[in-house]
Amino acid sequence: METGSGRLERVGWAPLLPGAMPGLEEPGPRPTATPCGCVKPALETGNLLTEPIGYLESCFSAKNGTPRQPSICRHSRACLRIRKSIFNNPEHSLMGLEQFSHVWILFVFHQNGHLSCKAKVQPPRLNGAKVGVFSTRSPHRPNAIGLTLAKLEKVEGGAIYLSGIDMIHGTPVLDIKPYIADYDSPQNLIEPLGECNLQNNQYKPKTVSQSDDKTDSCAQQQLSEYDEPQPCSHTEEKPSCPKGRTSEENDMQCSDTAKMQQSLPKRREIAADLGLESRSHRRLSMAEEQTGPHHLEKSSSEEGTDKRPRRGKEAVAPQGNSVEVQPLALHCPPKMAGAAHRSVVPAWVREAPVATLEVRFTPHAEMELEHLGSEDVGRASFKYFQSAAEARLAIEAVLSADPRSAYRRKLCQDRLFYFTLDTAHVTCWFGDGFAEVLRIKPASEPIQMTDPVESLVSLGS
Numbered sequence: 001m002e003t004g005s006g007r008l009e010r011v012g013w014a015p016l017l018p019g020a021m022p023g024l025e026e027p028g029p030r031p032t033a034t035p036c037g038c039v040k041p042a043l044e045t046g047n048l049l050t051e052p053i054g055y056l057e058s059c060f061s062a063k064n065g066t067p068r069q070p071s072i073c074r075h076s077r078a079c080l081r082i083r084k085s086i087f088n089n090p091e092h093s094l095m096g097l098e099q100f101s102h103v104w105i106l107f108v109f110h111q112n113g114h115l116s117c118k119a120k121v122q123p124p125r126l127n128g129a130k131v132g133v134f135s136t137r138s139p140h141r142p143n144a145i146g147l148t149l150a151k152l153e154k155v156e157g158g159a160i161y162l163s164g165i166d167m168i169h170g171t172p173v174l175d176i177k178p179y180i181a182d183y184d185s186p187q188n189l190i191e192p193l194g195e196c197n198l199q200n201n202q203y204k205p206k207t208v209s210q211s212d213d214k215t216d217s218c219a220q221q222q223l224s225e226y227d228e229p230q231p232c233s234h235t236e237e238k239p240s241c242p243k244g245r246t247s248e249e250n251d252m253q254c255s256d257t258a259k260m261q262q263s264l265p266k267r268r269e270i271a272a273d274l275g276l277e278s279r280s281h282r283r284l285s286m287a288e289e290q291t292g293p294h295h296l297e298k299s300s301s302e303e304g305t306d307k308r309p310r311r312g313k314e315a316v317a318p319q320g321n322s323v324e325v326q327p328l329a330l331h332c333p334p335k336m337a338g339a340a341h342r343s344v345v346p347a348w349v350r351e352a353p354v355a356t357l358e359v360r361f362t363p364h365a366e367m368e369l370e371h372l373g374s375e376d377v378g379r380a381s382f383k384y385f386q387s388a389a390e391a392r393l394a395i396e397a398v399l400s401a402d403p404r405s406a407y408r409r410k411l412c413q414d415r416l417f418y419f420t421l422d423t424a425h426v427t428c429w430f431g432d433g434f435a436e437v438l439r440i441k442p443a444s445e446p447i448q449m450t451d452p453v454e455s456l457v458s459l460g461s
């Protein structure tokens with residue numbers, strides 16, 4: 001498998017599962033070798049040979065500082081041109097897409113650096129606690145495929161323009177699909193899902209240790225927050241004792257949620273049970289009852305993209321090497337059959353221990369930003385942002401979500417943090433509950449806007 005080119009060809013065969021259902025076994029080792037010895041990709045076994053439909057032009061040049069999810073920075077922008085090698089007339093493939101407000105983008109995490117992935121990962125939001133990779137959006141997965149819901153700004157010829165993205169420049173894109181709330185949002189399901197008290201969410205609290213993570217580093221590498229940094233030699237700071245959330249806190253949260261759900265009008269439950277809820281009513285229900293998955297309308301999306309819960313300094317931030325994970329789900333009360341229409345997420349997804357940061361700019365940084373945004377200085381202004389004010393909003397959004405890895409947050413607090421956004425190279429530092437932008441310089445190597453494919457081709461794709 002080579003992700004550098006966006007190709008996800010997996011050669012070889014999956015092992016047979018012992019005791020698998022007859023007729024449903026995983027495919028056995030049927031050789032499909034050609035005379036030359038190559039193994040042919042075989043669609044029926046899931047060995048898909050992918051061909052990127054295009055390479056993203058993005059305001060984020062590197063993983064560092066790129067938002068963890070698209071909703072974090074609605075001013076982020078990107079463009080995707082469908083390659084002529086995919087369709088002779090790329091614009092034909094986009095016909096009708098302009099009528100949608102949002103699109104799913106399927107892409108390859110081509111800058112993962114390595115193909116290996118671990119069964120348990122440490123999402124930055126959990127500040128060091130581990131959960132199974134499939135319960136996260138970690139880029140490091142068995143197949144390095146990402147999924148982003150982006151706002152579709154416009155379709156122009158064979159290109160689409162997006163905002164609210166979390167992919168870096170040059171990302172190989174595999175597919176575009178329209179976001180259709182009726183299909184993609186559980187609130188719109190007509191069939192009840194049955195028991196909403198999902199057993200899978202009822203796993204027990206477990207104490208995990210980070211002591212096996214010996215490869216961390218403070219170095220300013222191009223890391224996504226899930227990446228494992230290299231050893232950090234210049235800090236003497238020792239991790240403090242574990243301090244996770246207590247089960248009481250989680251229980252309280254669950255009972256609060258249950259109370260909230262129980263207080264909803266009964267009429268609505270019945271209508272939901274019967275699949276008779278009106279569309280507008282469903283929207284209202286969701287706004288009241290759910291803060292998780294997006295429900296998006298073209299008219300309201302401008303205001304609705306940044307839905308992160310705002311938390312202050314009082315948010316619990318477990319410190320130290322060992323963190324107790326108590327990922328209780330927000331369970332529906334058993335009698336609420338209507339709740340089967342809603343989605344359920346574990347409490348730790350919404351109530352992560354990482355606080356939203358206040359973002360400050362030094363007067364000097366503000367001046368540099370204005371200077372960078374001004375077009376009369378005879379050099380590159382922004383390529384994606386429309387003004388210095390918009391660039392500032394984007395920088396604030398990136399930093400307030402605390403883009404550092406859990407490791408950096410704990411052990412490299414005193415280190416400067418750098419990232420590049422559009423043509424701005426940002427230097428900042430983090431203090432207790434805030435991030436301060438110290439400098440904003442023109443990026444030394446502005447992001448190439450012309451044909452990112454060629455540069456990738458020269459890298460061997």
Ligand SMILES: C[S@@+](CC[C@H](N)C(=O)[O-])C[C@H]1O[C@@H](n2cnc3c(N)ncnc32)[C@H](O)[C@@H]1O
Pocket residue numbers: 062063064065066067068069070108109110111112137138139145146147148149166167168170171172223224225
């Ligand atoms: C946590 S992932 C989530 C991506 C997507 N929304 C998903 O859920 O699959 C987002 C992070 O992936 C990293 N990233 C973005 N584009 C990448 C690429 N092409 N290769 C490797 N990492 C990438 C950035 O560090 C970004 O913060």
